[in-house]
Amino acid sequence: MSGLLRITTEQPRFTLPTYEGPLDLLLQLIRENEVDICDIPIAEITRQYLERLAQWQAMDLVVAGDYLVMAATLLEIKSRMLLPQPPPPEGEEADDPRAELVRRVLEYAMYAAAAEQFRSLEEHRARLFFRNAIEEPDDYVLPVQAGDLTAWELAAFLQRVLAGAGVQSAEPVTAIVPQQKVSLRLKMAEILRRVRRSETGIRFHELLDDAVELMEVVMAFLAVLELARTGRIRIQQRRPFGEVMLLPQEPGRAQDADHD
Amino acid sequence: MTDTTELVVRPQRDRIRRLSTTVEALLFVAGEPLATKELARALEATEVEVEAAVEELQKRLDDVGSALQIVAIAGGYQLCTRPQHAETIARLLHRESAKLSRAALETLAIIAYRQPITQPEIEAVRGVSCSSVLRTLVDRSLVAEAGRKQAPGRPILYATTPSFLHYFGLKDLSELPPLEKPETSETDTAGDPAGTAPATEPP
Numbered sequence: 001m002s003g004l005l006r007i008t009t010e011q012p013r014f015t016l017p018t019y020e021g022p023l024d025l026l027l028q029l030i031r032e033n034e035v036d037i038c039d040i041p042i043a044e045i046t047r048q049y050l051e052r053l054a055q056w057q058a059m060d061l062v063v064a065g066d067y068l069v070m071a072a073t074l075l076e077i078k079s080r081m082l083l084p085q086p087p088p089p090e091g092e093e094a095d096d097p098r099a100e101l102v103r104r105v106l107e108y109a110m111y112a113a114a115a116e117q118f119r120s121l122e123e124h125r126a127r128l129f130f131r132n133a134i135e136e137p138d139d140y141v142l143p144v145q146a147g148d149l150t151a152w153e154l155a156a157f158l159q160r161v162l163a164g165a166g167v168q169s170a171e172p173v174t175a176i177v178p179q180q181k182v183s184l185r186l187k188m189a190e191i192l193r194r195v196r197r198s199e200t201g202i203r204f205h206e207l208l209d210d211a212v213e214l215m216e217v218v219m220a221f222l223a224v225l226e227l228a229r230t231g232r233i234r235i236q237q238r239r240p241f242g243e244v245m246l247l248p249q250e251p252g253r254a255q256d257a258d259h260d
Numbered sequence: 261m262t263d264t265t266e267l268v269v270r271p272q273r274d275r276i277r278r279l280s281t282t283v284e285a286l287l288f289v290a291g292e293p294l295a296t297k298e299l300a301r302a303l304e305a306t307e308v309e310v311e312a313a314v315e316e317l318q319k320r321l322d323d324v325g326s327a328l329q330i331v332a333i334a335g336g337y338q339l340c341t342r343p344q345h346a347e348t349i350a351r352l353l354h355r356e357s358a359k360l361s362r363a364a365l366e367t368l369a370i371i372a373y374r375q376p377i378t379q380p381e382i383e384a385v386r387g388v389s390c391s392s393v394l395r396t397l398v399d400r401s402l403v404a405e406a407g408r409k410q411a412p413g414r415p416i417l418y419a420t421t422p423s424f425l426h427y428f429g430l431k432d433l434s435e436l437p438p439l440e441k442p443e444t445s446e447t448d449t450a451g452d453p454a455g456t457a458p459a460t461e462p463p
Contacts, residue, residue: 020363021388037442066388107385109442114373115365117437118428122359125429127346128331129353130338131291 022070023108025052030105037105040098042081046074077101158221165208165217187216187223191246195233201247279305279313280320284339293336293426334425335432363393368402368424373439376406376417394418402427 019025029048030037050071056063080097088094096102194202207220224246227233234247282303286294299310314337318330328339341349350356360368367390370382382390397403398418406419425432 018362020366021386023387064388070387104385104387106442108387110439111366111369111373111385113442114369114437114439115362118365118369118372119359119362121428121430121437122365124343125427126359127343128340128429129346129349130340131288 020112022067023105024112025049025067026070026105027109027112037109038102040102040105042074042078042098046071046078049074073101158218161204161208161221162214162217164205165211184219184222184226187219188227191220191223192227192232195227195246196248198248201236201245204244204246207246276309276312276316279303279309280316283310283313283317283337287330287337287339290338293334293338293422295336298336331429332431333429334422361393363388363390364396367393368397368420371397371403371418372420372424372433372436375419376409377419378409378411378415378417380415382418 017028019028026045026049027037029045029052030040033041033045033048035041035045053063053067053071077097085094191207194207204224207224208217211217211220224233224235227246228235232249234249236245236247237243238245283299286299286302296307296310296314299305299314300307303310303313305313314330320326321329327341327345329342330337331340366386367382370385371377374381374385379390379394382394394403398405401421401423403418403424404421406417408414409417420433424430430436
C-alpha cells in the first residue's frame with residue numbers, strides 16, 4: 001500500500017474473479033495453465049500465484065492471511081525442489097516435495113466439484129413448492145369456551161397448581177378465615193403490571209413463588225382467569241401439561257382495556 | 261395372469277385404490293414428509309400396501325394432469341407443485357429464493373460426505389476459516405451439532421439435518437451425488453490420491 005496521495009476523478013471499474021481461498025486460487029491457476037494437478041510446474045505456478053497477490057495489493061485489497069500461508073508453502077516447496085536430495089533407499093521412490101500440496105488440491109477440487117452439483121440440486125429443488133405445515137395451535141387466545149370445562153376439571157388443574165406451589169391442599173381448612181389481605185382486584189392489577197413489564201411474558205408458576213397462603217394461590221389463579229376472560233392478557237401453553245405462559249395482549253386488541 | 265389370481269388380486273387392487281385416496285388426504289394435511297411407517301400406522305395398512313398406494317396416487321396425479329406431484333424427500337413422501345409452475349408461483353408469492361453462497365455449498369459438501377466432522381477438519385480441506393459460514397448453516401438448520409469428538413478440546417462435530425435433505429430434494433444421504441475425483445493423469449492408475457473419498461454409490 002503506497003503512501004502517495006491519489007486524486008482520481010474517475011473510479012476505474014474492475015470485475016474481479018472471486019476465490020474461495022488459496023486452494024481455490026491455486027486450482028484455478030492450474031486449470032488456466034492446463035497443467036496436470038499431479039505434476040504441478042511449481043516454479044511457474046508459484047510465480048503466477050505471487051503475481052496475483054501483488055495485483056490485489058496494488059488494488060488496495062486486503063490479502064487474507066490464508067493466502068500468505070499458501071504463498072509461503074509454495075516458496076518452501078520450490079526451494080526444496082531446488083536442493084539436491086539424497087538418493088532414496090533401495091526400491092523406494094524419491095519423496096516429491098509437492099505430494100502434500102497435490103493431495104490438498106485434489107481433495108479440495110473434489111469437494112468444489114461436489115459443491116457445483118449441490119448448486120444444481122438446489123436449483124431443481126427451488127422449483128418445487130410445498131405446503132407449510134398447519135400452524136401448531138400455539139398462539140391462540142385461551143381456547144376454552146364457557147362450558148368446555150367442568151368445574152371438576154378446573155378443580156383438578158387447581159390441585160396440580162397447588163401441589164406445584166408446595167401448598168398442602170389435602171388438609172381441610174380448619175382455621176378461622178382471616179381477613180382477606182389480597183383482593184382479587186389488587187392481584188389482577190399486580191399480575192397485569194408484571195405481564196406488561198415483561199417482553200416475553202411470564203411463567204404462571206412465577207406468580208406462585210412468593211405465595212405464602214393458600215388464598216394467595218387461589219387469588220392468583222382467579223385473577224389470571226379474569227384477566228384472560230376480559231382480554232387483557234393472553235395465555236399460552238405450547239404442549240399439554242407444559243409451562244403456562246402469560247403474555248401481554250397484542251397492542252391492537254388491548255386498546256380498550258389499556259387506559260389504566 | 262390366470263382367472264384365479266385375478267380373483268385374489270381384484271379386492272387387493274380396490275383396497276390400494278381406496279388407500280391411495282386417503283394417502284392424498286394425509287399428504288395434504290401433513291406439510292412435512294411422511295415416512296412410509298407413519299403412513300402405514302395412520303392408514304392401518306402394511307408398508308407394502310402404503311408403497312403401492314403412493315405409486316397408485318402418483319399415477320393418478322400424472323393421469324389427470326394435476327399440478328401436484330409426490331416426491332420422496334427427507335425420509336418420506338410429500339406433495340408439492342410440479343416444476344413448470346415455479347415462475348407463476350414465485351410471482352404470486354413475491355419470493356426471491358435466497359441461494360446459498362459458494363462458500364456455504366463447499367462447506368456443506370464437505371460436511372455431507374465426511375460427517376460427523378469438526379470445524380478444524382472442514383477448514384483443513386477448504387484452506388480458509390469457516391466459522392461464519394458454519395454459523396449461517398447452523399442458523400438455517402442445514403447443519404446441526406452432532407456431539408463432540410473424543411479428541412483434545414472435545415471439538416464440536418457437525419452433521420447434516422433433515423432440512424439439508426429437504427433443501428436439496430434428496431430422500432436420504434445415499435442419494436448424494438457420487439464424489440468424483442478431478443481428472444488427472446494418474447486418475448486411471450492411482451487409486452484415491454486424497455485417501456478420503458467415502459465409498460458413495462450412485463443412487
